[in-house]
Amino acid sequence: MKQDSGGWSPYIAGGLSGVVGILSVWIAGKYFGASTSFVRTAGLIEQVFGADRVAQMDYFIKVVPRIDWQWMFVVGIFLGAMISAVTSGSFKLQAVPDMWARRFGAGSVVPRALTAFVGGVVAMFGARMADG
Amino acid sequence: MKMLIYGLVTGLFFGFLLQKGRVLRYDKQLGALRLMDMTIVKFMLSSVIVGMVGIYLLYDLGMVKLSIKATILGPVIIGALIFGIGWGLLGYCPGTSMGAVGEGRWDALWGILGMVVGAALFAEAYPMLLRTVYTWGDLGKITVPEVLGVSHWIIIPLFIVAAVLMFRWFEKKGL
Structure with missing residues (x-):
């Protein structure tokens, strides 16, 4: 694997992402977002166990469980990050982030997993409440 | 179908830049x-x-x-505070969690799983929140x-x- 060739200035990468945002609004009429896709995913999964119940829930009537522009956008983020990481030698399989490892030890895989899971539950509940 | 491809391509560019940054x-x-x-x-x-x-x-x-988006003070302020606590624990936000997995930081997968559960819980709580929090300080689309x-x-x-x-x-x- 190649050596990590280093990142770009966050000002440059951020500015360019602004250009991507402008083009998206211009061409597709779509503004960036990610958290709605987690609602659609939850709905798609719940449909497997009880489609009738999902069809009657207010929030899934408002945010219909289906694959849409944003859902594919989120998949694209995964793939784009992977392409960038692999081609620059900065792809690294890691179960515990460096900062976490310095504080809690590199072997604390389970505490990290539990914290990330609980954090995810809480973060998404808050994000959805604020409509973000 | 065209919109799905637009979404994928836009995400590719955005994820690429997020990783570069x-x-x-x-x-x-x-x-x-x-x-x-x-x-x-x-x-x-x-x-x-x-x-x-x-x-x-x-x-x-x-x-x-x-x-x-409508500015409703109740859900925006309370939701943001809740989001902040979760973000601090998880260390990724909804969009970056997907990019983090793409970069190999697979602890983000636990967060993604949690976020799907969080979204499901929110859908359960929504009717109750609509009657309470969502009625507090609605300023409309300003x-x-x-x-x-x-x-x-x-x-x-x-x-x-x-x-x-x-x-x-x-x-x-x-x-």
Whole structure:
């Protein structure tokens, strides 16, 4: 694997992402977002166990469980990050982030997993409440 | 189908740039929350500055529509506080969690799983929240220029000046 060739200035990468945002609004009429896709995913999964119940829930009537522009956008983020990481030698399989490892030890895989899971539950509940 | 391809391609570019900016990492996100490393703030504000100028230009030319969300103080303030607690624990936000997995930081997978559960729980709580939190402080679909009664071309330069001053201060302090 190649050596990590280093990142770009966050000002440059951020500015360019602004250009991507402008083009998206211009061409597709779509503004960036990610958290709605987690609602659609939850709905798609719940449909497997009880489609009738999902069809009657207010929030899934408002945010219909289906694959849409944003859902594919989120998949694209995964793939784009992977392409960038692999081609620059900065792809690294890691179960515990460096900062976490310095504080809690590199072997604390389970505490990290539990914290990330609980954090995810809480973060998404808050994000959805604020409509973000 | 065309929209799905647009979504995928836009995400590819955005994910590529997020990775290049090194903003997908737990250390960068916690670094910002611990006021130690402002990389993600630099990335976000640079994106916002470029985006706001371009989109308002196109808006003035009648070529795009704005997407303004309602400002309801109750859910925005309470939701943001809840989100912040979760973000601090997880160390990724919804979009960056996917990018983090793409970069190999697979602890983000636990967060993604948690976020799907969080979304499902929110859907359960929604009818109750609609009767309570969502009725607190509904200001409607407002914007800063509209509330102040000035052109957006007054607010945008002021925003850019404030951001650049902050960038300079970050660089001086080595943040």
